[in-house]
Amino acid sequence: MSDSLRRGGQAKLPGIRRNLAKSATRALDVLEHFAAVKRPLRAIEVGQAFGWRSSSTDQLLKTMVDSGYLIFEGARKLYRPSPRLVRFGAWLAADYYGGERLYRLLNLVHNRSGQVVTLSIRQDDYMQVVDVLQPLNIPHSAVRGVKVPLIGSTIGSACLAARSDAEIRQIIAFLDRHRADPTERVPAVMAHIAITRTRGYAAGSTLPDDTWAIAMALPPCESGVGVVLGFAGPAASIRNHEATLAALMRRSIDEVFDIVAP
Secondary structure (H helix, E strand, O other): OOHHHHOOOOOEOOOHHHHHOHHHHHHHHHHHHHHHHOOOEOHHHHHHHHOOOHHHHHHHHHHHHHOOOEEEEOOOOEEEEOHHHHHHHHHHHHHOOOOOHHHHHHHHHHHHHOOOEEEEEEEOOEEEEEEEEOOOOOOOOOOOOOEEEOOOOHHHHHHHHOOOHHHHHHHHHHHOOOOOOOOOOHHHHHHHHHHHHHHOOEEEEEOOOOEEEEEEEOOOOOOOOOEEEEEEEEHHHHHHHHHHHHHHHHHHHHHHOOOOOO
């Protein structure tokens, strides 16, 4: 990808703000883990899942029980989510395609490809990786929470390509409003978006430069948030099988979202 597109942003790793509210983040991680395993858990199982000390785990779980987010069954020493979370979960499901389509898609693509698969969303001028599935034998190439520039990244290109030309120009104008020439990047961005649309997916190198990514926007959801599915990993694994992986991604999206080919 050209320097004219990359200029103006760096990848941002999570961690700085996370440390300021670690307990809050851990509580959300626990709830997400319950949603993944779909069964009550003992404190030792929760601690082992995240590598936490038993004292820290016990304190967090008891706090969540006191707040009404978890229920504790003393006889069996099991924790489970409480009804307090039902409305929260129902609202999110309605906003993001209903049910568990997103994570069914993530698992489907990961199981069929054996590659690192990511799910990303737009956060203003950045794209943020919100979930990752990867094989155990592949070094971690994508981190939950990491942000990359909307303009100049592969997942950003996939997100923009799903928007109208007028909307893309508005986005660029807003992001570059403080530049001497706010329209400087428009021709390069629009040319790159045209290539992405023709190909049906975005592809390009990521940092470090020996990694490659493929990305494809998902159908619009009720929330209006741009959601992007992607592959990320060593160029030898991804770039050399780009067309095959892109086709697999498209078939899986069509299957999960019940899209009938014309």
